[in-house]
Amino acid sequence: MTSIIPVESLKTKPFRVDPSEAPTADIREALFELEEAGEIIVQRVPEPYVEVMTKYGRTKKIPLGQTWHHKSCGQCGHIPGYSTAIFWLTRKLGYDYLDPKDQTSCTAWNYYASATSNVAAQGGVAMRNFAAAYETGYFPIIHCGTSYGHYKEVRQEIVHHGDVREKVRDIMSKLGKPLVMPEEIVHYSEWVHAVRDQIAQHQVRDFSDIVACVHPACHYYKLIQEDAIYDPDIYGGQRTATVSGLILALGAEVADYSTFFDCCGFGFRHILVSRDFSRSFATMRKIEVMKEEANPDVVITHDTGCVTTLDKSQFAPQAHGRNVGVPVMSDAQFAALAMGAHPYRVCQLHWHSTDYRPLLEKMGIDWEAAWIEFEKDLKRLEANEIEYLTWEDVDG
Amino acid sequence: MSRAAPATTFAQRPGATLAPRAYEDVPYEEKLALWEEVKADPRFPDYLYGCYECGICVAACPSARFYDFSPRKIAQAAAREDVELIFEQMNDDVWNCSQCFSCDRCPRQNSPGGLITILREVAVRHGLASSQEALEGYGRVVYKIMTTGTQVSPDMLQPDAFPDWGPDVKEVSDQLDLWRRALPPETLHTTSTGWEVSEKTLLELYLIWHYSDVMDMIEEVDEGLHMIILDVMEETLEEAGYEI
Ligand code: SF4
Ligand code: SF4
Numbered sequence: 001m002t003s004i005i006p007v008e009s010l011k012t013k014p015f016r017v018d019p020s021e022a023p024t025a026d027i028r029e030a031l032f033e034l035e036e037a038g039e040i041i042v043q044r045v046p047e048p049y050v051e052v053m054t055k056y057g058r059t060k061k062i063p064l065g066q067t068w069h070h071k072s073c074g075q076c077g078h079i080p081g082y083s084t085a086i087f088w089l090t091r092k093l094g095y096d097y098l099d100p101k102d103q104t105s106c107t108a109w110n111y112y113a114s115a116t117s118n119v120a121a122q123g124g125v126a127m128r129n130f131a132a133a134y135e136t137g138y139f140p141i142i143h144c145g146t147s148y149g150h151y152k153e154v155r156q157e158i159v160h161h162g163d164v165r166e167k168v169r170d171i172m173s174k175l176g177k178p179l180v181m182p183e184e185i186v187h188y189s190e191w192v193h194a195v196r197d198q199i200a201q202h203q204v205r206d207f208s209d210i211v212a213c214v215h216p217a218c219h220y221y222k223l224i225q226e227d228a229i230y231d232p233d234i235y236g237g238q239r240t241a242t243v244s245g246l247i248l249a250l251g252a253e254v255a256d257y258s259t260f261f262d263c264c265g266f267g268f269r270h271i272l273v274s275r276d277f278s279r280s281f282a283t284m285r286k287i288e289v290m291k292e293e294a295n296p297d298v299v300i301t302h303d304t305g306c307v308t309t310l311d312k313s314q315f316a317p318q319a320h321g322r323n324v325g326v327p328v329m330s331d332a333q334f335a336a337l338a339m340g341a342h343p344y345r346v347c348q349l350h351w352h353s354t355d356y357r358p359l360l361e362k363m364g365i366d367w368e369a370a371w372i373e374f375e376k377d378l379k380r381l382e383a384n385e386i387e388y389l390t391w392e393d394v395d396g
Numbered sequence: 397m398s399r400a401a402p403a404t405t406f407a408q409r410p411g412a413t414l415a416p417r418a419y420e421d422v423p424y425e426e427k428l429a430l431w432e433e434v435k436a437d438p439r440f441p442d443y444l445y446g447c448y449e450c451g452i453c454v455a456a457c458p459s460a461r462f463y464d465f466s467p468r469k470i471a472q473a474a475a476r477e478d479v480e481l482i483f484e485q486m487n488d489d490v491w492n493c494s495q496c497f498s499c500d501r502c503p504r505q506n507s508p509g510g511l512i513t514i515l516r517e518v519a520v521r522h523g524l525a526s527s528q529e530a531l532e533g534y535g536r537v538v539y540k541i542m543t544t545g546t547q548v549s550p551d552m553l554q555p556d557a558f559p560d561w562g563p564d565v566k567e568v569s570d571q572l573d574l575w576r577r578a579l580p581p582e583t584l585h586t587t588s589t590g591w592e593v594s595e596k597t598l599l600e601l602y603l604i605w606h607y608s609d610v611m612d613m614i615e616e617v618d619e620g621l622h623m624i625i626l627d628v629m630e631e632t633l634e635e636a637g638y639e640i
Contacts, residue, residue: 073547077589110541112495118613161438163438267495387577388578
């Protein structure tokens with residue numbers, strides 16, 4: 001067995017950071033300077049918000065409500081229970097939000113896969129979406145880890161390179177839109193982290209027997225690292241606190257494993273056209289290591305590609321007798337299940353591949369009864385008694 | 397720093413190159429021009445500060461585990477301005493990268509993954525044969541994202557496209573219309589896009605493609621794909637009263 005960094009020892013001497021010694025300048029200050037010079041509009045985080053600590057000890061504001069949900073292609077397309085759970089949590093906690101049609105993908109999955117784009121186009125797509133949010137008065141909250149990482153890159157390019165800023169401004173003016181940047185770039189999992197105690201207060205299912213391994217998303221905490229949330233009380237402040245903080249708040253166990261920092265194997269182009277790589281990496285560097293070292297009931301992650309790769313890659317390796325078979329879901333789906341969400345109407349687990357039923361049983365969920373309920377919904381839809389399943393149907 | 401005289405390059409000293417010389421038939425000037433374009437990218441100075449050759453990036457790199465691939469070699473070749481080797485990497489290596497940015501933990505503050513993004517972009521812009529090859533089979537994804545504004549759609553989940561994902565893919569694809577209607581968020585009832593994108597939004601996206609030189613890049617790597625995307629864009633824009 002590989003020796004792993006003892007997480008317990010990290011907790012005994014929490015790592016405290018001094019923001020005045022941060023290795024990077026605070027980009028928000030540069031943004032406000034640009035705003036003062038009349039170059040850009042900075043959309044402020046609406047109140048109420050929660051203040052959290054980021055990697056270098058700075059404070060970041062996470063809005064609670066009035067959020068404009070920047071959806072994710074892969075979540076909406078292939079794991080729709082992911083997006084549905086985010087909306088369901090927001091509704092259950094009573095926060096106002098918008099699910100806009102005036103939103104495109106960030107197009108970064110394609111960019112990291114094929115490079116068939118450029119700085120100006122990527123900046124244009126990002127700033128169009130931000131301007132669309134600004135027009136509504138709602139603040140962007142980003143569902144995809146890659147959109148979040150990429151938009152931070154775009155922010156760097158627009159703030160630090162006057163020529164890029166001019167090019168993008170020119171495109172925006174042709175669309176009749178101003179150049180607007182949100183004060184903070186916020187990932188939905190940061191919102192989940194910020195409201196984790198509220199989620200725990202609404203918890204109706206006991207998770208104390210559940211052991212979870214966390215896979216942190218590379219584009220969340222490696223790509224422009226300084227925006228990610230850290231907390232001295234979680235991993236002693238030495239790993240991002242997002243996701244792990246939620247699992248702990250719900251009373252489940254976070255089990256460590258030695259390849260925590262490895263990526264999932266998604267690879268952007270690989271998952272679409274070279275999946276032998278994605279599959280091998282997900283199996284041999286993530287799932288098998290987790291099983292061997294921690295034997296978790298579930299893998300919890302917070303990005304589109306990670307859920308897809310870690311879940312779907314577990315089918316084929318069974319033919320080779322590999323040690324796989326751990327269900328994968330997002331923090332939002334995990335939190336929703338804790339709060340009593342329906343595994344099919346809300347979490348839409350029938351879109352997932354690796355067997356999640358033993359996990360549901362451990363959570364005290366009668367998945368057979370839940371599936372019968374959902375099948376009744378499907379019959380009503382098939383008979384055109386209802387056009388769509390609505391939020392009212394879900395909550396009823 | 398811009399060098400016109402190739403005589404001083406590392407790779408040109410006999411025996412000094414890190415790899416056997418490939419692509420000898422391509423004139424040095426062409427390779428140099430591509431390298432100059434990489435260096436002219438506004439992001440380049442933020443992605444390379446030199447290289448300690450410590451290999452930390454390699455230890456973190458998923459692609460290095462399964463391919464003959466090394467972010468350290470990419471950073472070194474760039475730091476040494478080894479034009480020959482960079483050209484070789486642009487052809488043979490860059491498409492192995494997973495773009496995970498695990499290598500951003502570089503103690504020199506380099507971003508080998510970011511360098512690779514630029515190298516790929518320049519390769520595509522010049523239609524290098526290797527980039528055309530790397531993008532073979534990927535055209536439908538480019539078409540989807542550029543024309544619909546969402547990259548993957550529910551109807552892409554076809555068993556013949558994802559046989560290795562198991563029998564559930566067939567189940568999803570068989571039940572697709574029904575299962576999409578069983579989603580409470582109103583924007584998710586679509587099957588050919590991830591969510592419902594408004595027409596006005598799509599027009600704005602097409603204008604962004606039009607006003608940046610993305611369409612020229614597509615033309616370099618796949619003329620057929622370029623024509624199809626252009627047709628869709630022009631028709632929609634013209635209907636909306638735009639003269640392109
Ligand atoms: S971005 Fe590319 S080079 Fe860097 S660690 Fe990931 S796969 Fe390796
Ligand atoms: S981590 Fe940085 S300094 Fe070390 S080899 Fe890689 S690029 Fe060079």
